[in-house]
Amino acid sequence: MQHYYTPKRRHLTLAERRMIERWLQEGFSNREIARRLAKAPQTIHNEVKRGQVRQQVRKGKFEIIYSADFAQEAYQNNRKHSVKQASLTKELKEKILHYIKQKYSPEMMVKAKGIPVSVSTIYYWIHHGHLGLTKDDMLYPRKEKTKKKQASPNFKPAGKSIEERPKSINQRENVGDVEIDTVIQTRAKNECLLTLTDRKSRYQIIRLIPDKSASSVNQALKMILREYQINSITADNGPEFSRLADVFDPENIYYAHPYSSWERGTNENHNRLIRRWLPKGSKTATQQQVAFIENWINNYPKKILGYKSPKEFLQTG
Known part of the structure; x- marks a missing residue:
């Protein structure tokens, strides 16, 4: 048969x-x-x-x-039409709005906080007005594309190129290899944020500095080095990072290619998390706000870490 x-x-x-x-x-x-x-x-x-x-x-x-x-x-x-549509109850709506206020993405609501609907359903409710939200409530409102900038053919990095970075750093083998950047609040020459992100654990360090200058960056970095073990730094070619060798071993400083922010993608993605709380144009930020944001990021679950937060990852591996 x-x-x-x-x-x-x-x-x-x-x-x-x-x-x-x-x-x-x-x-x-x-x-x-x-x-x-x-x-x-x-x-x-x-x-x-x-x-x-x-x-x-x-x-x-x-x-x-x-x-x-x-x-x-x-x-x-x-x-x-084969899947039964989830109904948006008052209780479920309140939960989702609560996590949106806490700057959680729909994926984290579902994967880390147990919201019992699909990620796409939450996005559907957001985009079709079922949650009463506007574009301003979105974590990352879409913007028009800008023309890609090109580096000068005569450009020389301030130190060792990222191309010389060891395989162990590229493959995120050890805690202590960080990417560094500054996050400005407004175009005016005032306070900004210095951020360092650990490539392996995604642990974020944020410091409020007086201005975007090499001296302010180095002064803050000196204080950070007293608290944290840092093995290497990957930076962009901004003038604020041109003198990192004054406070850190130049053999372990690597500079990305010009206009290649994806080469410091870990740091860039975490800076976007900061923007959930301090959108561009925010005129002032307090030390208390910065400490809150740093703590929030380090307790925010990450898909890449199996939905553990950076703090949990460092504690449990």
């Missing part, structure tokens, strides 16, 4: 539907097609029945035939 099977969750593909269409035109039976595709005959019978269309073969003459494209479209439409 022939055994046919249809693996669980193994739906027919468009390629298989086109084979069914061709084999039907060649005169093969549903049972033979099922054997060739290793499917149950009933599966092929149902598929052929659902995929039938009325096609004109000549004037006044029509035939009912199986169409792979029509069957695929019908399948996709049915899949869209």
Whole structure:
């Protein structure tokens, strides 16, 4: 006796539907097609029945035939309506709004905080106005693309190039290899934030400094080095980092290529978390605010860490 099977969750593909269409035109039976595709005959019978269309073969003459494209479209439409839509209760809405106020992304609400709906459902509710939010409430409102800048062909980095960075740092093998940056609040020459992000644990250090100058950066870095073990620093080529060698071993300082922020992607992504609390244009920030944001980031679960926070990762590995 022939055994046919249809693996669980193994739906027919468009390629298989086109084979069914061709084999039907060649005169093969549903049972033979099922054997060739290793499917149950009933599966092929149902598929052929659902995929039938009325096609004109000549004037006044029509035939009912199986169409792979029509069957695929019908399948996709049915899949869209096959999942029961989650209902937005008052309690669930209050929970989601609570975490939005806490600057949690929909993914973290679901994965780390146990909100019992899908990530896409939360985004759907946000974008369709079910939560009463506006564009200003979004964590990262979309902006127009800017023209990519190009570095001068005569450019020389302030120290060792990132290309010389050891494999152990590139592969995030050890805690203590950090990326450094500054986060300005306004275009005016006033206080800004100095940020250091550990490449392995994603632990973030934030300090409020008087201005975006090399002397202010170095003064803050001196204080940080008294508290934290730092093995290497990866910086951009801004003038504020041109004198890092005055306070840190130049053999362990690496400079990214100009206009290549992705080479310090860990730091850049964590700076975006800061913007959840201090959007661009924020005129002032207090030491208390900075300490709160630093603590919030270091207790914020990260997908890359298995939904542990940086603090939990450092404590448990």
